[in-house]
Amino acid sequence: MTDGNEPYALKINRRLLLRGAGGALLALPILPSLLTSREAQAQATAPNKCFVHFRTPHGGISTANMWPKDAALTEKLAYAHEVRRGPLTVATNGSDAVISPVLTAKATALSSQLAAKMNILRGLDIPTYMAHNFGGALGYYDADKSAPGDPRATIDQLMAHSPAFYPSIDSVRQRSVAIGKGSGSYGYRTPGMRSSGVSSSAISATESSQGLFDTLLAGASSPSTSPMATRPPVVDRILDSYKRLRNGHKRLSQADKLRLDQHINAVAELQRRLSTTVSAGCQVPTRPAADNLKLRPMDGAPEKNLQFFTMINEVLAVAMNCGATRIASFSIDENNQALTFTGRAAQGEDWHNNVAHAASSSASAESLIKDFNQAFFSGVYLDLVNRLDSFSDGAGGTLLDNSLVAWGQESGNVTHFAFSMPVVTAGSAGGAIKTGSYCDYRNLGRRLSGDSSTGSEGDMLWPGLIYNQWLTTALMAMGVPVSEWAETSHAGYGAKVTYPSEYAYFFTNQGFSANDVYSDALWQKTGELLPFLK
């Protein structure tokens, strides 16, 4: 048997040969600066779009803390009902830039120029009762956690397997990444195949910044010189072994065949990823020396909580700039991740029980919820947004300009309730949507009443447009055509959910019904870009 360490100077594999040839070609560049701007523009292909979604737990941010003041709404539009908008403006308070108490950051992180690239969307409702959920913000509606009646894949997974979004995956290491201890992203049982049904389990997520680097960027700056590189990739044999069993003559049940098909699909994706080289047009730093997981335990340590995510952001931004992935979904949860971005520890269920659920009736709890979300917004969300804005797209814009970075929440302004699910966006997805607006889509002619035993939802309950319209807007903005996700019951994306009769009192207390509010006409509107964004 031979020793694998023996010299193999003459063994040049195909990958190395191609890399060498590529190097020679790259040695004769046509520098962009030598071209006229029109020529440069003509040469530039449309920059790749990226989609990032952050999900934060509970919602339950009071209206006063979440939204800009009503005076900011300077324009009205007759849509399904009257909707309003105003330019998104940033006030200064010392060194802080302020849109609302939660949407506050250091002026260096939240400039007026950046605000002009953002939108704040109010009045988007998921018209059913889900209480706690992880996937709602991305379109997986699971009122019944054990067996959702009519589940849909989340929009990030639609994008990940869309041939329109990824016309080529040659340099894509992973179609999408889910970040968190669990995720709120759901795909099809056989990825990309709608007919296989929506998986009952969320996409597995990762939390490690080093792990993310290894998945997306490892080897990009130093080609492998391992003797293993001279052998046929073993993943080819593995993939074939599944096909051999699947298509062989031995008896298999239909369920086993389906399972094998799913596995074959996943191994094929692995095979593709292992042979993918990261785009030569980007700078890949060396592997981070430290891993963010080493920051644990960090419950009640807000600086560590922020650093935990900025270490991920650092890797993700580079990976997106390199095209190693173009989709990421963060699922942030104080309980399973043991973090609150505040000095008060999550302590398992304590934050959930004594802070989130107390926020509508306790000033101190409300303040903690504000602090959590403000710290997240300024230290995590804007951290990634600014990183993406720092990368040039080579065509006069930035990576952020070609992206859509959205922040969605588990609930609306009252936890458990899905009225006015807040959406904050940055980036115009390459000009697909207009930015710089605070939009209020609530129907102020239809006040609701939950008749809560706490009576604490106050004036927070108004119906608005249907959240599915936001899902549609995001899909359209990212270039995923209707033909890839069309619904039969309405024009937009996602399940057409309704309020069960036991929850009708939200509406009947005020003398009308849920169907009066979320009418078929309003569901038809879900096929359009949201007002003020087109």
Next chain:
Amino acid sequence: MPAPGDLKGGYARIDQSIQQTQIDAIYATASAIAQELTASAERIAAMMGECATDASAANDRRCLEQFIGNWGARIMRAPLDAEDIAYYAGDAGNAPVSREAVADVITALLNAPQTLYRVEHGTEDVQPVSALSAFEVAARLTYHFWQTPPDDELWAAAEDGSLLDSTVYGTELDRLVNSTLARSAVDELVAQWLRLEELPPLDALNADPTFKAFAGAQLPPASARQAMIDDVLASMWSTLTSGGTLSNFLNDRHSYAKDDYLAGIYQTTAWDGVSAPPSFPSERRSGLLTRAAMLSTGTAGTRPIHKGYLVRNALLCQQIGAPPPNVNTNPPTPGANLTTRQTVSQLTSGGICGGCHLGIINPPGFITEGFDGLGRERTEEKLFDAQGNVTSSLPVDTSAVPEVQRGDQRAMTDAVQLSQAVDESRLYHSCLARHYFRFALSRFESPEQDGCLLAEIEAAARADKPVMDVLKVVAQSASFKAKRFE
């Protein structure tokens, strides 16, 4: 059907989805294992025999094929024929076979479908339900009871076909169930049935003045949570290995606390894990319902609603609907002059809440209010302000009518009476049978398809057969040794 909140029925085994990250991780792990196993000539020789590292290259291919035929068969749980062996030897070459080629073969074998899945072809080609082969039966047995591939003895019984003989099968079944290797599967069943993982960290509030004052000298260490979970698991294991019944588990009054902290909560001495475990000194500590894991909250308060729900859902399989959307879900924070019970009663008496809470959810939770949020016995509930000062100390009321069975209006005052009622109802036994079915078959029961097997498990449980025998029922059924191909 599963109860609300029982995600995927409450058992991780029911989640059979395939994730890209799992495939990626398996591949990476297998590659790393392969590299380690082939890192030196000594390791290769130890694994494959001297033929792999001797001076001759002529025997390399045969050596590799022998290795695949032996080791590959064991990890795939079935013999490999010549075609299979040649397939996995694949492009390793004839002579010499390089270290890298061996590593690739190992990686491929570890990733093979027959390794990662229990692939069952059955023994018949036409019938919709086919008997399994001896090797397939062997794998079902060991994965069910041990969560491992077959050991040498079972492999031999499969190899010579004797496993299909009912006497040999029964002997092997007894051996598996009586083995300590069954512990991990039993622990998994109990932990998920009783949702033990939901026990919060107990030391998270150790710096909080109120909690510090409440805990006093018994401030929980970080290890307290696992110690409490282990106490419950050890109770079941002790019951099972001593020939005990489900009733014995419910009423087991031994402490399995191996650490001084939990032993202190139980006011007994730490168990050495070998000799007979000490008994609870207090007669009021009835068994399962009063084990610390079932009572602890990680806060200075108790959670009667949570405790009551657990009894209804996990022990009696009495479904309770989801709370209405406008429910005030704040956990009870006792007022200055109100016990937790009084506060809960106030919160849940009004409107539509009372319908479920007053007669169904709260009473079983109230009966164990004679224990505090760390599982310590008490007759009074001390209330504290935010600085940790005692503001009042109020007598605890543990009387309630739990109505374990519809129409039973007996009032009870402690967990001993409640446990007795739960035990006598036999609902507990039927409920465990249903949970065990889901765990064993990795799916929900279907009355049309599974009525017979479910009835057999239930009959064994309700007849007070030893837990070990109840667990064996699944493997004794005809369906365990057959596969449906429709």
